[in-house]
Amino acid sequence: MREIVIMLAEIVNTIHDILVDMFGLHMTDKDLHFWVIGIIGIVTFFFVYAGFKIVEKMKWSIAILSFIYTFTVMVVLVFAIELQQAITNRGNMEFADAVMGLWGFIVFFVVYAIVALFVYFIVRKVKKE
Structure with missing residues (x-):
């Protein structure tokens, strides 16, 4: 379990580094959380909404x-x-x-x-x- 948490932390750190390197975005942790979690959340919402519309008919x-x-x-x-x-x-x-x-x-x-x-x-x- 610890390995999974560490791996997830490394993935998040890598994404942060890519954003800084590729786009020159120097964001605080709060800015990064706002954008990344916001985008993941809205994309997840659309998938969940579509799935629940299908389930609604069952x-x-x-x-x-x-x-x-x-x-x-x-x-x-x-x-x-x-x-x-x-x-x-x-x-x-x-x-x-x-x-x-x-x-x-x-x-x-x-x-x-x-x-x-x-x-x-x-x-x-x-x-x-």
Whole structure:
């Protein structure tokens, strides 16, 4: 996990150096964050918006959107916990821990989905009769 954080930091530093070298842009960290995060955010928004418009047309769209939102929150939570472990030295900061935590959520969600579908089809069959 530490290696991933270090690699991401190196990528960000490289992008910063490229911006300075290629364009002669001498930005403060605040300026750089404003532009880079702003551009990444708006591009991400357009992709998410298009994807959610597709999901909107599907059956159980609210359940699908709820899963996507919850999964996103879980990703943030899992990595926040891993970073907290690194900062406080209480536990090991490992990418595998984060992945296993997310697998836990997915497994519990699949169990929920199977039970919910089972109940849905039973109720539907009972209402037909």
